[in-house]
Amino acid sequence: MHTPHVRPASTVGPEMYEPTARLGLLAEGKFHPRSAKTAFGILRHAPNPVVAVIDHTQAGKNARDLSGIAHRDVPVVATVEEAITLGMEVMVIGIAPRGGLLPESWRQMIITCLSNGVDVAAGLHTFLNDDPTFAEIAERHGRRMYDVRRPPHGIGVATGACRDLAGKRIVLTVGTDCAVGKKHVAIAVAEELRRRGVRATWVPTGQTGIFIAGWGIAIDNVLSDFTAGAAELLVLEAAKEADVILVEGQGALLHPGYSGVTLSLIHGAMPTDFLFCHASSPVAIEPEYGITPPSMTEMIALHEHVVRHTRPAKVRGIAVNTSTAGDAEARAQCDALAAETRLPVTDVIRYGAGPLAEALM
Numbered sequence: 001m002h003t004p005h006v007r008p009a010s011t012v013g014p015e016m017y018e019p020t021a022r023l024g025l026l027a028e029g030k031f032h033p034r035s036a037k038t039a040f041g042i043l044r045h046a047p048n049p050v051v052a053v054i055d056h057t058q059a060g061k062n063a064r065d066l067s068g069i070a071h072r073d074v075p076v077v078a079t080v081e082e083a084i085t086l087g088m089e090v091m092v093i094g095i096a097p098r099g100g101l102l103p104e105s106w107r108q109m110i111i112t113c114l115s116n117g118v119d120v121a122a123g124l125h126t127f128l129n130d131d132p133t134f135a136e137i138a139e140r141h142g143r144r145m146y147d148v149r150r151p152p153h154g155i156g157v158a159t160g161a162c163r164d165l166a167g168k169r170i171v172l173t174v175g176t177d178c179a180v181g182k183k184h185v186a187i188a189v190a191e192e193l194r195r196r197g198v199r200a201t202w203v204p205t206g207q208t209g210i211f212i213a214g215w216g217i218a219i220d221n222v223l224s225d226f227t228a229g230a231a232e233l234l235v236l237e238a239a240k241e242a243d244v245i246l247v248e249g250q251g252a253l254l255h256p257g258y259s260g261v262t263l264s265l266i267h268g269a270m271p272t273d274f275l276f277c278h279a280s281s282p283v284a285i286e287p288e289y290g291i292t293p294p295s296m297t298e299m300i301a302l303h304e305h306v307v308r309h310t311r312p313a314k315v316r317g318i319a320v321n322t323s324t325a326g327d328a329e330a331r332a333q334c335d336a337l338a339a340e341t342r343l344p345v346t347d348v349i350r351y352g353a354g355p356l357a358e359a360l361m
Contacts, residue, residue: 012237013204013215014148017090017121019047024054024080024088024118026109030095031055031066031076033323034179038123039094041208043072045187050074052083053094054109068323080109084116090146092211093122100125100149100221110134114143121146123207125221148210149218151230158228162235162270163311168242170235171316171360172269173249174303175277176293177285178258181348182249182277183209185319185356188348189275190246192357201242203234205265209248220250220261227261231268244360247271253302256289266307274303274315275356280333281324296341317344317356 027036053063059078091113113120114137128134128145138145173182186202193200204216219230238245247269251258285291300315307313322330338345344355
């Protein structure tokens with residue numbers, strides 16, 4: 001699914017490389033959908049050409065075969081030097097590790113890029129431009145470093161302004177856990193609505209979304225007093241040129257580590273509707289927490305209860321990530337959730353976003 005993007009005329013977010021820049025995706029030892037979410041997101045949705053994935057443990061293979069993303073015929077190479085010979089202009093750090101820290105073993109790879117005419121982009125909490133060694137080398141060689149997780153200045157406390165957007169539909173993707181497809185659902189539904197003639201767009205709220213769309217704010221790196229304000233700012237910006245705004249969800253209400261960003265998005269975006277995202281295979285919220293999510297019916301009721309006093313919103317449909325299931329099992333899971341909730345259910349990658357788009361029209 002290669003997605004064209006509709007960007008607001010005046011965008012909010014960090015400095016970005018051009019959408020034509022040739023990328024190399026660094027995913028050393030971690031080229032897997034959960035640990036390399038940024039790399040997989042760029043491969044599936046970004047407009048940029050990708051010349052290589054860097055992971056010595058998978059070298060010699062093709063990212064198309066490893067990811068299932070059919071339109072990306074991208075070799076996996078063992079070294080940064082090989083990616084440079086293939087024409088890499090920007091190396092993007094393609095992982096989103098817990099805590100957003102730069103693996104120490106990757107420092108030399110960054111230095112190699114900066115010393116050989118290649119810019120570097122990262123969505124980490126560790127900012128490349130704040131590292132004296134990287135900064136000195138980049139300046140000496142005339143290279144740029146893009147820290148897309150660095151929030152812009154001037155974000156304020158949320159005011160509730162999104163409630164006053166007359167005639168606008170604001171749809172927030174929420175879920176049972178992290179990494180269940182909230183970004184992919186927002187992108188796919190926005191694309192499907194545009195195909196049907198609706199002025200729709202999606203709002204990037206995390207580092208991978210920014211790499212894909214070229215604008216946005218990674219709200220998990222905004223001071224907590226202002227995270228809802230960041231969400232509000234993004235929605236107001238998108239509303240200038242769209243009537244239906246799909247807001248990329250983050251975290252999960254029941255996740256002990258990342259529930260804060262979820263609630264900030266709810267209060268800042270003031271959604272009129274939810275789309276619920278669910279992975280078919282996990283049976284616990286990041287298993288180390290030992291939390292088993294309640295039924296889908298209970299999860300839906302929880303989210304609708306949370307917003308009843310701010311701006312009431314209903315869950316309009318369910319997106320299931322069935323990537324680990326066979327065809328028959330995937331269809332059975334979708335059918336079972338549809339029977340339980342009486343809502344439209346689909347896997348937007350496997351079956352398309354049509355039922356969810358229809359529910360919003």
